[in-house]
Amino acid sequence: MKTSVLALALAALAATAAQADTLAKIKSTGSVTMGVRESSGVLSYTLGDGKYTGYHVEICQRVLADIQKQLGLAKLDIKYQPVTSQNRIPLVQNGTVDIECGSTTNNQARQRDVAFAVTTFIEEVRIAVKANSGINSIKDLNGKTVATTTGTTSVQTLRRHERAGGVDFKEVFGKDHADSFLLLESGRADAFVMDGSLLAGLIARSKNPADFKIVGEVLSVEPIAIMFRKDDPAFKKAVDDSIIAMMKSGELAKIYDKWFMQPTPPNGVRMNMPMSEALKAAIANPNDRPMEAYQAK
Numbered sequence: 001m002k003t004s005v006l007a008l009a010l011a012a013l014a015a016t017a018a019q020a021d022t023l024a025k026i027k028s029t030g031s032v033t034m035g036v037r038e039s040s041g042v043l044s045y046t047l048g049d050g051k052y053t054g055y056h057v058e059i060c061q062r063v064l065a066d067i068q069k070q071l072g073l074a075k076l077d078i079k080y081q082p083v084t085s086q087n088r089i090p091l092v093q094n095g096t097v098d099i100e101c102g103s104t105t106n107n108q109a110r111q112r113d114v115a116f117a118v119t120t121f122i123e124e125v126r127i128a129v130k131a132n133s134g135i136n137s138i139k140d141l142n143g144k145t146v147a148t149t150t151g152t153t154s155v156q157t158l159r160r161h162e163r164a165g166g167v168d169f170k171e172v173f174g175k176d177h178a179d180s181f182l183l184l185e186s187g188r189a190d191a192f193v194m195d196g197s198l199l200a201g202l203i204a205r206s207k208n209p210a211d212f213k214i215v216g217e218v219l220s221v222e223p224i225a226i227m228f229r230k231d232d233p234a235f236k237k238a239v240d241d242s243i244i245a246m247m248k249s250g251e252l253a254k255i256y257d258k259w260f261m262q263p264t265p266p267n268g269v270r271m272n273m274p275m276s277e278a279l280k281a282a283i284a285n286p287n288d289r290p291m292e293a294y295q296a297k
Contacts, residue, residue, distance in 0.1 A: 032078055033078075041177075055258075059120055063242040092227055100226065108290045123197060135191055137217060138165060138217065144190035145171075149173065149194060172188065204269040243286070244286045
């Protein structure tokens with residue numbers, strides 16, 4: 001009996017180790033699964049028919065091309081797996097997704113469960129409202145209904161400000177960012193609190209962009225990064241080395257310009273979001289510091 005229990009334990013340990021060796025998994029299967037979002041602004045979104053694109057999707061595609069060369073693979077099959085704010089971490093942990101390329105904030109709590117590449121985007125959490133709402137700051141949310149997306153860090157940000165400012169509001173939750181924006185658009189919510197780039201993208205792609213505006217103080221500054229399994233240093237190094245090379249060559253800045261300053265598919269919407277000074281600093285000095293390191297400044 002003891003022998004069989006030991007054998008099972010060793011088998012489980014071996015399975016965990018194999019799962020943690022992502023490079024070996026990619027080499028043996030000739031495939032990799034990329035976690036993508038369906039409505040994360042220009043960071044990661046769907047074009048329909050199983051096609052995904054965006055700033056982080058393109059960065060990941062280039063990273064995976066470098067890994068393909070590193071492994072000497074003639075071909076690498078990239079499978080796209082849509083994820084949500086709620087299931088993205090479990091799907092990375094259980095091996096369903098090898099590399100998640102969406103809009104995930106790197107924070108200390110998440111670092112206990114997963115690992116992050118060097119920061120490739122720095123987000124500012126803001127408030128979106130209807131242009132005629134009269135809401136201009138978080139204090140104006142008193143007595144209002146505020147939407148945010150289930151499973152995102154904006155929920156914690158919202159609650160922290162509710163306690164600090166004595167502002168009393170009702171929270172409603174969308175299952176994804178598009179659903180949360182619909183709550184605002186349909187009048188079921190008075191405001192939508194989320195990452196500024198996601199809000200700008202959703203507004204730009206709405207039926208009547210002029211009906212909405214982003215207002216108020218910056219609620220939080222958050223490093224956004226590509227996510228993968230924890231305790232896999234070889235894969236992290238491969239991903240980081242590729243991204244840092246893009247940073248040093250100026251290629252990453254070109255990719256940023258393509259997605260945030262130029263017309264984007266499918267309908268040519270332009271975000272008009274110049275690169276922030278915080279992101280310029282992160283590119284000049286690549287790091288995987290969590291959100292708390294930024295809040296402490």
